[in-house]
Amino acid sequence: MAVPAVHLITDRRLVPDLPARARQALSGLPPGTAAVHLREKDLGGAALLRLARALRDACHEAGQLLLVNDRLDVALAAGADGLHLPASGLPPAEARRALGPGPLLGVSCHSEADVARALRGGADFATFGPAFATPSKLRYGPPVGLEALRRAAALGLPLVALGGIDAANAGAARAAGAGGVAAIRAWLAAPDPAAAVAALLEGFENPAPAPRLPPPDPSRRTAMPHDPQREHGPHDHHHGRDAHGNPADLAAYVAKQEDPSRDEWQKPDQVLAALGVAPGQVVCDVGAGPGYFTLRLARAVGPGGVVHAMEIEPAILAILRERLAAAGASNVRAHLVAPEALPLPPEPCDLVLVADVFHHFPDGPAALRALAARLRPGGRLVNLDFHAGELPVGPGPDHKVSREAFLAAAAEAGLEVDRELSFLPYQYLFVLRPAG
Numbered sequence: 562m563a564v565p566a567v568h569l570i571t572d573r574r575l576v577p578d579l580p581a582r583a584r585q586a587l588s589g590l591p592p593g594t595a596a597v598h599l600r601e602k603d604l605g606g607a608a609l610l611r612l613a614r615a616l617r618d619a620c621h622e623a624g625q626l627l628l629v630n631d632r633l634d635v636a637l638a639a640g641a642d643g644l645h646l647p648a649s650g651l652p653p654a655e656a657r658r659a660l661g662p663g664p665l666l667g668v669s670c671h672s673e674a675d676v677a678r679a680l681r682g683g684a685d686f687a688t689f690g691p692a693f694a695t696p697s698k699l700r701y702g703p704p705v706g707l708e709a710l711r712r713a714a715a716l717g718l719p720l721v722a723l724g725g726i727d728a729a730n731a732g733a734a735r736a737a738g739a740g741g742v743a744a745i746r747a748w749l750a751a752p753d754p755a756a757a758v759a760a761l762l763e764g765f766e767n768p769a770p771a772p773r774l775p776p777p778d779p780s781r782r783t784a785m786p787h788d789p790q791r792e793h794g795p796h797d798h799h800h801g802r803d804a805h806g807n808p809a810d811l812a813a814y815v816a817k818q819e820d821p822s823r824d825e826w827q828k829p830d831q832v833l834a835a836l837g838v839a840p841g842q843v844v845c846d847v848g849a850g851p852g853y854f855t856l857r858l859a860r861a862v863g864p865g866g867v868v869h870a871m872e873i874e875p876a877i878l879a880i881l882r883e884r885l886a887a888a889g890a891s892n893v894r895a896h897l898v899a900p901e902a903l904p905l906p907p908e909p910c911d912l913v914l915v916a917d918v919f920h921h922f923p924d925g926p927a928a929l930r931a932l933a934a935r936l937r938p939g940g941r942l943v944n945l946d947f948h949a950g951e952l953p954v955g956p957g958p959d960h961k962v963s964r965e966a967f968l969a970a971a972a973e974a975g976l977e978v979d980r981e982l983s984f985l986p987y988q989y990l991f992v993l994r995p996a997g
């Protein structure tokens with residue numbers, strides 16, 4: 562039996578009616594391209610068997626497979642197409658002996674050694690992860706990443722990348738050697754499951770070309786008269802900074818801001834898509850830095866729109882302007898913000914984006930109130946920033962504003978939550994509107 566390209570793992574806390582969700586998600590997929598993994602660790606045998614049978618029917622009607630996680634007995638009793646073993650499950654060789662040669666056997670692997678063991682045990686494939694950061698696996702430390710995936714794939718067992726997989730990064734997993742991709746949120750947290758799964762398959766098979774952004778010029782070395790807006794490396798609020806809190810090495814600072822690995826957790830394209838940034842809009846990027854969001858916003862609003870990029874640090878503004886010129890982003894107006902001034906756009910905006918910047922505002926509610934006053938009717942203020950506590954990226958714990966503290970500041974500024982989006986692994990993301 563061939564290993565499918567797309568693996569959809571269940572979590573009935575996200576969607577209680579899993580068979581209905583599976584029917585929607587699998588509709589329209591070419592037969593043999595997907596497998597649903599029934600992974601409900603807290604269900605007892607009888608309930609699990611009922612659910613397995615219902616899911617098996619949904620999968621088979623669509624020409625797809627059902628695999629059961631961990632429970633060999635349930636997999637056999639339900640007539641599932643295979644078994645997927647967790648790291649703490651049966652030894653793969655024992656499971657293979659009991660299953661026989663026909664059903665698919667997968668194993669959860671997190672290292673090359675795990676993959677070698679699964680291969681020796683007669684597995685047909687392994688999930689390998691977490692490929693990217695994902696909230697439920699933060700306790701295991703940083704994700705294994707694509708380089709580890711590349712090395713493990715060289716062992717020859719088909720690998721299915723898992724953890725933080727979405728339509729935008731599935732192609733990168735394939736490029737690193739994955740034979741498939743697996744996900745929970747990408748199919749259970751999506752508003753349109755059929756479209757989401759089709760996009761996952763499309764992203765895996767035909768990845769969109771990476772955005773072509775001009776690289777920052779690493780030769781620049783400039784004095785830093787003022788604290789820059791942002792830092793994103795692991796706890797680097799103090800590391801590599803001078804006595805005034807400025808980055809000692811501007812080139813390294815800019816390179817870190819624009820490091821491609823930031824995309825794995827910042828998900829900039831997903832953020833802009835979720836916010837519905839559209840051609841012709843007037844938007845403001847508060848604390849634009851070297852242009853990580855600015856250039857993407859410029860593409861999203863197109864030649865008929867305008868991006869106001871607000872930056873407090875002259876040296877970084879100069880780099881931003883160079884990059885805008887190199888990208889031909891003539892729809893961006895880059896503004897220097899005076900040290901004591903608020904970063905206000907010169908005209909009302911459809912969207913004001915405050916990305917990883919709020920924790921730098923000396924008076925958060927005052928800044929939010931002033932920014933909100935620059936919204937067009939129906940406009941939205943969007944804030945995303947790092948969750949409190951220890952994280953592998955972002956400022957250290959002392960420099961963060963928790964989700965709850967941010968909400969209190971927003972309420973004080975007269976803003977109410979329009980939507981909260983929770984697909985970023987390390988950050989909260991709020992879409993806000995003036996209250997009332």
Ligand SMILES: Cc1ncc(COP(=O)(O)OP(=O)(O)O)c(N)n1
Nearest residue numbers: 646647648649669671690691698701
């Ligand atoms: C290093 C490491 N160990 C264990 C896990 C999770 O175990 P797994 O078998 O993948 O089980 P579930 O993901 O189904 O909970 C991990 N991710 N990393």
Ligand SMILES: Cc1nc(C(=O)O)sc1CCOP(=O)(O)O
Nearest residue numbers: 690691695723724725744745746
């Ligand atoms: C269940 C699971 N196992 C992983 C592993 O690395 O073994 S990552 C993971 C969670 C995947 O969730 P999402 O697709 O929402 O990121």
Ligand SMILES: [Mg+2]
Nearest residue numbers: 669688690723
């Ligand atoms: Mg796992």
